[in-house]
Amino acid sequence: MDLLRFATAGSVDDGKSTLIGRLLLDSKAIFEDQLEAVEVTSTARGYDYTDLALLTDGLRSEREQGITIDVAYRYFATPRRKFIIADTPGHVQYTRNMVTGASTADLGLVLVDARQGLTEQSRRHAVLLSLLRVPHLVLAVNKMDLVDWSQEVFERIRDEFVTFASRLNVPDLEVIPISALQGDNVVTRSENMPWFEGSSLMHHLENVHIASDRDLRDVRFPVQYVIRPKSDEYHDYRGYAGQVASGVLKPGDEVMVLPSGLTSRIAAIDAFDHEIDEAFPPMSVVVRLEDDIDVSRGDMICRTRNAPEPTQDLDAMISWMTREPLRPRQKLAIKHTTRVARAVVRDIQYRLDINTLHRDTDSQELGLNEIGRVSLRTTQQLLVDPYEQNRTTGSFILIDEATGVTVGAGMIN
Incomplete structure (x- = not known):
């Protein structure tokens, strides 16, 4: 079912x-x-x-x-x-x-x-x-x-x-x-x-x-955790755990790891207690590669000829979730898939009146529960897709670094 x-x-x-x-x-x-x-x-x-x-x-x-x-x-x-x-x-x-x-x-x-x-x-x-x-x-x-x-x-x-x-x-x-x-x-x-x-x-x-x-064409597998058991039985085991964001993964597929750009092939895909023939969203699996390459949390496994766009500049619709308004030049932490970076608000393009759909271009802040189009600059490159194409790799959350509270949710244009 x-x-x-x-x-x-x-x-x-x-x-x-x-x-x-x-x-x-x-x-x-x-x-x-x-x-x-x-x-x-x-x-x-x-x-x-x-x-x-x-x-x-x-x-x-x-x-x-x-x-x-x-x-x-x-x-x-x-x-x-x-x-x-x-x-x-x-x-x-x-x-x-x-x-x-x-x-x-x-x-x-x-x-x-x-x-x-x-x-x-x-x-x-x-x-x-x-x-x-x-x-x-x-x-x-x-x-x-x-x-x-x-x-x-x-x-x-x-x-x-x-x-x-x-x-x-x-x-x-x-x-x-x-x-x-x-x-x-x-x-x-x-x-x-x-x-x-x-x-x-x-x-x-x-x-x-x-x-x-669900997008079954564009393979996106954000790595959440690297599994290296310490027992003698699994001494050579190295797997990369995460949830399939989109696409279908199968053993033998040629894949690329971003942001390094290194390539390999999928050796096997493990579920909880057995190997499986394919993985698709929203399954949580462990992917094993044929080559020992450097892969860590925040990296993304994708197809060699179908990769997300690495960027530090984000144009997104933001839903603001806290009483302190969002303003230009504000600095926040950003979490996108399994990668965390820092971001600065470059510009608020407009605030959306969600009753009339009017775009208020004169507004220079977003208040509690308001939605607007915002430009961000991040300290690291993020591997993103448009939100309308992929709701997982096209979304992120903004976090107040001082309190650890989630203050905003973003959808990348």
Whole structure:
């Protein structure tokens, strides 16, 4: 079975956590004692229904306020596919948490309250999913039970969102009416909306095609760790561990190690306890080469005629994640794949208004949760690809050297 990672998005109280709770419940992915605990808590609060949001909102402050603050990851599987869900917050001040949860997603699930229609935060999250190059997008029009299952309301919201999404980079869009609280159109088709001829949300999640989303052409293998066992049995063993970012690796392939430019051939590829015939993303493997060449953490194994571009000058979209603004001439640490260097901000080209998509070229700083186009200069050459081509080698994080806190996430243009 393949794995689908998807992230929820949308405004506050649109029902993101409730929807995930419904998916877990109806797919029988929670234990009886978990459900009993949620039912007891719901009754204690005076609810006449089971508050399924409690299955994902685990922080005390989340339960007290009835909102999502941190990203909550949940795992479940059906006979067709495995899933990793990132339940992201809807509040504006937690936009950075939403970016974190959506950065590795194959699919973005934007929820809209049918009573409210599209909100500023709904558009904001759709723009962020587009910037993060999430290849598949689903708009779930939730709480249809509160608008009497109105086809007219659904079609009005659908048409408005499709018009807005036409200005974004959204290659695949699906719109589905649901009621997360009652389960309509979540796992099974709804009898209350016979006018909707599409599939249920779960059916779409199980069948959306994601195999072609991964780059299997450009081989990129950032080396994370060099394995040299000290036992006599493996005295001559030298392997290079890491996660395949893109491409397919096979024994016998001619490869090049960057930045040295030395070439060799793959002798073998090891998984946990056995050799394998090929490795592809996102597998974590150990690669052994035929020649003893100098390879260390931060190096990259690639094809001899298909290598990333070494550069010290980066042009990137930055999502800023801390209260202290990003300004020109600021110095930060940068982590790109497995390589760490230092960087200086050369210029802020513009700040993006993610509600109107207006580019503010007069802005000379980026504040908390803002996004802008920035030029950076690094102390070492980094082996990069455009983010739209490779989300692993095309992304990086910025770190405050004094505190060690991640303060920004970047997507290379």
